[in-house]
Amino acid sequence: MHRTTAPGTQDRDLPLTQDARGKAVQLFRRGRWYASLDSTALCAVSGLRVCLAPPILIRDDARYLRDHLADTPAPTPGARRVILSAALDLFAHGRLDLGGIGLQDAAAFRSELDALTGIPPALVTRWCRALRTQLDALPTTEPDDALTLVSLPGNTFTTLESVFEAVLTSGAVWIRPSRKEPLSAARFAAALLRAGWPPERLGLYPTEPHALSQLVTQSDRQIIYGGEAVARTFGALPTVSLRGPCRACAVVDPQEDVRLTARRLRGWLASDAGRFCTTVHTVACLGDPDPVADELGALLDTIELTPPDAAFPLARCPDPLEAWEMAAAVGRGMTPADRIVTRRPMVVEKDGGAFLTPTLVRVADPVGHALVGREFPFVFASVVAVDGACLHTLVQGSTVVRSAGPRPCGKGAAR
Structure with a gap:
């Protein structure tokens, strides 16, 4: 970890x-x-x-x-x-x-x-x-x-x-x-x-x-x-x-193409610097999460910090300590079984401020996890494996649910 x-x-x-x-x-x-x-x-x-x-x-x-x-x-x-x-x-x-x-x-x-x-x-x-x-x-x-x-x-x-x-x-x-x-x-x-x-x-x-x-x-x-x-x-x-917070989540069907799914998810996570209430912060996978997580993490690592990325411009923290405190909050929320999929340091100090780089966490057990559904003011998401009961719980707690596959996913569903 x-x-x-x-x-x-x-x-x-x-x-x-x-x-x-x-x-x-x-x-x-x-x-x-x-x-x-x-x-x-x-x-x-x-x-x-x-x-x-x-x-x-x-x-x-x-x-x-x-x-x-x-x-x-x-x-x-x-x-x-x-x-x-x-x-x-x-x-x-x-x-x-x-x-x-x-x-x-x-x-x-x-x-x-x-x-x-x-x-x-x-x-x-x-x-x-x-x-x-x-x-x-x-x-x-x-x-x-x-x-x-x-x-x-x-x-x-x-x-x-x-x-x-x-x-x-x-x-x-x-x-x-x-x-x-x-x-x-x-x-x-x-x-x-x-x-x-x-x-x-x-x-x-x-x-x-x-x-x-x-x-x-x-x-x-x-x-x-x-x-x-x-x-x-x-x-x-x-x-x-x-x-209030929407706790937006995306549901991934294992039958979908991994690369297409990851590109779609990148837009849902990284548009508008991750600051909208409709930004996806939880990716719920009905099958094995690792292929999508690894592909999505690699895409997030390509987003430029400076100059601002043409497709996904990111915001920075003028006070670097604020960035370090948010990064520490992510660390405190993780368990020993979790891992950060993205490869860049979470905080990159530059020009007197600091960037929180796009961050993807593979959560081992989503039940009661501190980072599942957690909304940070930067590009951040947890990736979890879910069964039907767990998915139902996530959907009930979200007002925005996006489907990255053909299966219906309940209230507020969007493609």
Whole structure:
């Protein structure tokens, strides 16, 4: 078994340089950008920080909004779609005023997002196109006067699709960006404003985790991204639409051609840097897993790190310690009978950051295994042998099930 450990320890504090002080993702509240007293550093490489909204400010702003919402006419359903279309063009290509960030063009957005999160410009372009497809697929509906909260994750900004939904259906929209990656949410808020969305009907509220409860309490309905902890806290509320992990798995039939199956699986694992909730993280084989595992591992080893792979561009970790910690988490989840199929080191440090290389683990016994169904924010999957009962358990725990063979595989099946 191959295990990876971090090379020593280092200070986790992220001090800002003198030049970067004051440059921050601000709140947008009561129709204007606002620098709160509370803020936190994001990434020493990017030199950015994010302002945070305390619970008392959230309560006051919700009361203010309800007292003044009727003073600002709401856009018609048709106008909302025009605004969203224009906002998406501006988000992808425009020069926008982001408050504490200042004026930002498309090239600066890509550069700053790369420095903050390691997402390469090639993925930014791809994800902007994906957002256009998502917007075109949404129906036009009759909006109401509700205040909708959208609490976003930090793995991909394609989740801005939920902001599209809120704009089309609601009287006002509040966005809670991820504290790890608030830049894209702030840019889209600026794009909405530039495209004609009423400022009084928009809010951007980065918060500490505990303040999410206040945002939920003060809003009428909520779209919340999160894992098991978020599901336990908010999943039972009737107003909450929970967008959580899909635990996507792929089912491999032994009758399928090994090379064709491995190529198909590579796309399901490695597209979008492994960051989508629909990314496959478990490969369940109804026969011997080793031929497919070995073929797939070899294909994953060919994906280039730098320059970004043309077909499968990967994200990096600007803070190398974050990469080493995730690699260590994989190692802790393995048993002595497991093996890592891919051959490259799991962490490759380069240009001040680190890449987590595409990683495939052959799991000996999937029952209760820590890595089966585990979602990491990089290209990672476990390969397991399953019988009918085990496959049934995996399928029941997944909301996305892909079939790499002709056999039906239950709910959510896709080719």
